[in-house]
Amino acid sequence: MAERPTIELGIAHITKGISLIGLAGLLLFAGITVAEVLLRWLFNYPILGVSDVSSLVVTVAVASCFPLVFSERRSIAVRIAGNLLGKRVNAVLEAFGTLVTLGMFFLVTWQLWDYAVELAKNDQTTWVVLWPMSPWYRIAAILMALSVPVLALTFYLHARSISPSKDEPLIERDDTKHRS
Numbered sequence: 001m002a003e004r005p006t007i008e009l010g011i012a013h014i015t016k017g018i019s020l021i022g023l024a025g026l027l028l029f030a031g032i033t034v035a036e037v038l039l040r041w042l043f044n045y046p047i048l049g050v051s052d053v054s055s056l057v058v059t060v061a062v063a064s065c066f067p068l069v070f071s072e073r074r075s076i077a078v079r080i081a082g083n084l085l086g087k088r089v090n091a092v093l094e095a096f097g098t099l100v101t102l103g104m105f106f107l108v109t110w111q112l113w114d115y116a117v118e119l120a121k122n123d124q125t126t127w128v129v130l131w132p133m134s135p136w137y138r139i140a141a142i143l144m145a146l147s148v149p150v151l152a153l154t155f156y157l158h159a160r161s162i163s164p165s166k167d168e169p170l171i172e173r174d175d176t177k178h179r180s
Contacts, residue, residue, distance in 0.1 A: 008071070008157065011150055015067040018146060022064035025057045052126035056136040063140035066105070066147045070154060075101065088162060095158035102151040109148065113141040 032054070036047040069075055077097060082090030116137035118124075124133045 005157070008153065011153065012068075012071045015071040015146070015150065018143065019065050019068040021143070022061035025061035025064070029054050029057045029061070049126065049129035052128045052131065056126070056131065056133065059140045060136055060143065063143040066144055067150050070101075070147050070150045073154065091158055091162045095155060095162060098151060098155040098158050102148065102155055105144065105147050105151060109141055109144045112137060112144060116141055 032047065032050055036050050040046050077094075079090065079093075082093045116134050119137060120132075120134035125131060126133060
């Protein structure tokens with residue numbers, strides 16, 4: 001397996017740090033959920049607004065994990081055709097898949113930002129604790145936007161691997177047939 005470029009390793013380290021936001025959020029959510037279950041069970045008294053807070057925290061937590069998923073190339077991929085048709089075809093399919101994912105994430109991030117702006121215009125708050133929702137969705141959109149440059153780099157690396165290096169022939173030959 002080829003060595004990963006230094007910039008790719010740097011981005012992987014940064015995205016791991018960003019994903020810690022998601023981990024912290026999920027741990028917070030788990031703690032609140034345990035506390036609410038215990039209070040319901042022991043005192044028949046739930047913590048008000050847990051569903052409000054949990055929806056906001058989970059939104060930010062999930063958004064913070066996407067850059068890491070893409071920097072580590074852990075997204076779902078079906079490589080049957082690429083594996084059957086060779087390295088170059090596989091590289092073309094990987095580049096195309098990454099380009100489509102890049103376009104989709106750009107659109108999703110843009111729409112999430114627009115949704116956050118709309119929430120702010122309407123002064124939308126959570127139902128019980130009355131927290132403004134827009135800042136949470138803006139943070140989620142920013143975290144998701146960090147996936148776009150990661151995907152752009154991944155696309156570049158896939159596209160670069162399409163053309164063979166000077167040392168690598170376009171077509172691999174099987175020289176074992178010509179031996180006596």
